[in-house]
Amino acid sequence: MPQSDALRRFKADIFQALGHPTRIAIAEELSRQELSAGQLIQLLELEQANASQHLAVLRSKRIVIARKQGNQVFYSLRDRALGEILESLRGYFQRHLREAKADLDEVRRMEARTR
Amino acid sequence: MPQSDALRRFKADIFQALGHPTRIAIAEELSRQELSAGQLIQLLELEQANASQHLAVLRSKRIVIARKQGNQVFYSLRDRALGEILESLRGYFQRHLREAKADLDEVRRMEARTR
DNA sequence: AAACAATGTACGAATAATCGAATATATGCA
DNA sequence: TGCATATATTCGATTATTCGTACATTGTTT
Numbered sequence: 694m695p696q697s698d699a700l701r702r703f704k705a706d707i708f709q710a711l712g713h714p715t716r717i718a719i720a721e722e723l724s725r726q727e728l729s730a731g732q733l734i735q736l737l738e739l740e741q742a743n744a745s746q747h748l749a750v751l752r753s754k755r756i757v758i759a760r761k762q763g764n765q766v767f768y769s770l771r772d773r774a775l776g777e778i779l780e781s782l783r784g785y786f787q788r789h790l791r792e793a794k795a796d797l798d799e800v801r802r803m804e805a806r807t808r
Numbered sequence: 809m810p811q812s813d814a815l816r817r818f819k820a821d822i823f824q825a826l827g828h829p830t831r832i833a834i835a836e837e838l839s840r841q842e843l844s845a846g847q848l849i850q851l852l853e854l855e856q857a858n859a860s861q862h863l864a865v866l867r868s869k870r871i872v873i874a875r876k877q878g879n880q881v882f883y884s885l886r887d888r889a890l891g892e893i894l895e896s897l898r899g900y901f902q903r904h905l906r907e908a909k910a911d912l913d914e915v916r917r918m919e920a921r922t923r
Numbered sequence: 924a925a926a927c928a929a930t931g932t933a934c935g936a937a938t939a940a941t942c943g944a945a946t947a948t949a950t951g952c953a
Numbered sequence: 954t955g956c957a958t959a960t961a962t963t964c965g966a967t968t969a970t971t972c973g974t975a976c977a978t979t980g981t982t983t
Contacts (some may be wrong), residue, residue, distance in 0.1 A: 701836075702827040703908060704897050709827030713941085714816040717823070721816075730960060743942065745961050750940095755907060764950050764959050774900045778893050784817050785889045792870060793818060828971085845930060858972065860931055865970095879929055888955050924976085925983085932977070940969070946964065 699736040710754040714749050715739065717779070719768075723757060773789030825869040830854065830862050832894070834883075838872060839891030842884040 711717060718737050722728055728736070734744045748761055748768065751757040756775060762768045786793050826832055833852050837843055843851070849859045863883065866872040871890060875882045885891055901908050 694842065696942070700901070701832045702893070703901065705827050705829040705832045707897065707900075708823045708832070712820050712824030712827040714813065714820040717816045729819055729956095734960095741960075742944080742962085746941080755904070761949095761960095766960065772903065774896055774903075778896060779819070780869045781889055781893060782822065785822075786815070786889055788887065788889075789870070794827065804973075811962095846928095856930075857974080859930085861971080864931075876930095881930065887967075926981100928979100930978080930980100932975105934973105934975085936972090938969100938971075941967080943964105943966095944962085945962105947960100949958100949960080950973075950975095951958080951980100953957100 706754050707756065710750055710756055711775075713747065713750075715743070719744075719747060719751065720756065720770060720775060721779055723768055724773070724779060725762075726746060727767050729765045729767050731765060733768065762797045821869050822871065825865055825871055826890075828862065828865075830858070831866060834859075834862060834866065835871065835885060835890065836894055838883055838885045839888070839894060842875075842882050844880045844882050846880060848883065 711720060715737070719733055722733060722736060730744060730748060733739070734741055734749075737744070739747075748757065748759075751768075752759060755771055757768050758771045760769070826835060830852070834848055835853060837848060838896070845859060845863060848854070848863075849856055852859070854862075863872065863874075866883075867874060870886055872883050873886045
């Protein structure tokens with residue numbers, strides 16, 4: 694592949710890091726306010742280890758900043774642009790609402806079948 | 809997880825679909841202009857089957873629209889917002905250039921070692 | 924119809940992502 | 954020091970992605 698392959702990988706890494714519902718949820722919460730790991734766990738009803746793993750992914754891609762204070766670790770989004778991207782996807786979703794709903798319905802049907 | 813889990817999955821799906829360097833490259837080309845599968849293959853120097861698989865991913869998440877014309881299939885980005893998101897990541901990259909460069913360097917070192 | 928061109932799909936192997944359980948590493952406090 | 958709390962890491966099993974090879978499909982041309 695020609696040109697700046699490494700730059701593409703960089704971008705792809707960021708997308709990929711956000712390519713999981715739990716990490717989306719974390720990023721959305723953090724775009725509103727700084728939160729400790731524990732608070733995130735409580736808010737999103739996550740397993741402790743699982744949350745920590747997802748936070749590690751976000752940290753490794755530098756999407757999130759960790760600030761240690763005493764016993765706990767406070768997380769925040771590193772760049773507000775990421776919050777805006779998340780926000781702009783809301784618009785995207787609205788714009789394609791009809792089809793998006795069809796997609797979501799299909800997801801639900803799949804879920805129903807799998808249970 | 810509370811609240812609209814399905815909506816998060818929807819968003820995560822979009823990120824995940826863009827979470828691969830080849831698909832980023834495809835999306836970036838298509839944000840500039842409509843292109844046939846063959847043109848993409850040539851531009852990005854991809855294997856035919858591989859390109860087709862990546863295009864299938866982008867189609868399945870409706871990131872891309874396929875228009876069949878005679879023998880060939882022309883692709884375009886479904887929503888310019890996606891192009892803008894891609895563009896805004898360029899800004900993100902600039903803003904964190906120093907660290908981003910360190911990341912890229914590390915990627916390169918990893919690559920060098922693996923070869 | 925036969926050959927060709929462009930694209931898509933199926934399959935299997937290799938690699939990567941995800942999860943829960945258990946364990947480790949701080950830090951705070953009695 | 955000893956114990957509790959908050960967070961991170963390791964491990965193994967499971968599932969998902971990715972890739973190349975081979976084949977299928979569709980439309981075009983002769």
